[in-house]
Amino acid sequence: GFPIQIDLAAFHGKYHGEKVLLNAYLLGIHYLLNDADMQIIMDAALLHDIGRTNDEDDSTHGLTTAKKIKYYLKSDIYKDQNNLKMIKAICSAHSMEDKFMKLNEFDFELENCEHERYEKLVSILKDADALDRLRFHRTSQAALQEKFLRLDYSKELIENAKKINLFYTKAINDSYFNEYKHRFLGNPCLRVYHGIGFNFF
Numbered sequence: 001g002f003p004i005q006i007d008l009a010a011f012h013g014k015y016h017g018e019k020v021l022l023n024a025y026l027l028g029i030h031y032l033l034n035d036a037d038m039q040i041i042m043d044a045a046l047l048h049d050i051g052r053t054n055d056e057d058d059s060t061h062g063l064t065t066a067k068k069i070k071y072y073l074k075s076d077i078y079k080d081q082n083n084l085k086m087i088k089a090i091c092s093a094h095s096m097e098d099k100f101m102k103l104n105e106f107d108f109e110l111e112n113c114e115h116e117r118y119e120k121l122v123s124i125l126k127d128a129d130a131l132d133r134l135r136f137h138r139t140s141q142a143a144l145q146e147k148f149l150r151l152d153y154s155k156e157l158i159e160n161a162k163k164i165n166l167f168y169t170k171a172i173n174d175s176y177f178n179e180y181k182h183r184f185l186g187n188p189c190l191r192v193y194h195g196i197g198f199n200f201f
Contacts, residue, residue: 015168016132021045022164023128023157030153036077037121040087044125047072048094062095066108085110086118093122094129127154131161 024045028038050072051064066088070078078084089108093101105118127149149155 017046017049019132019161019164019168020048020128023131023161024124026157026160027124027128027151027153031120031124031151033120033124036080036083037117039075039077040083040090041121041124041128043069043073043075044087044091044094044121045128048091048125048129051091060095062092065095066092082111082114086114086121089118090121090125094125123150127151130154131157132165134158134161134165 021042024041025038028041033041047069048065049061050068051061051066053061069088069091070084073084073087078087085108089104089110092108093104096104101119101122105115110118130149131154146155146158
């Protein structure tokens, strides 16, 4: 199950985590991540928002996630302290401006030889997260801006991310319809009523 209890309708809830996980997997495969780095990016994608307490703008939730994440990690790869530091560092970095990423790398005491690995994994995590900004309405300030994607392949995944969000919108809408249709005696407006708030999925 999902590692923490989050309202499924939240901007950063379970469904967001699932979509970021898929985006990160596709990016990881494309960029030929080794087994350890693929495990790190999968875990980071699923857990990157566990430091959140709400859906508001929160530039420090990545750091809070980094402080909590070790309690959710099951893989033996984290017995290697370099891997544990790496997942903490990229989770911390995912919510901060790029100009602070070098300082973040220093804060988590990554070795100089890990710099290229860190930059690759941070870029994958940030882009995987950003691709799910397609859940926001295009007029929202939080909507995806392609120019901010870091990796060329991320731009190729935009259409795929749109299709994934459409699938989630329909599945969630159908789920709510089936759960509450008895209250409306078959009133056909129910689907429209529940669709109003779904531009963020």
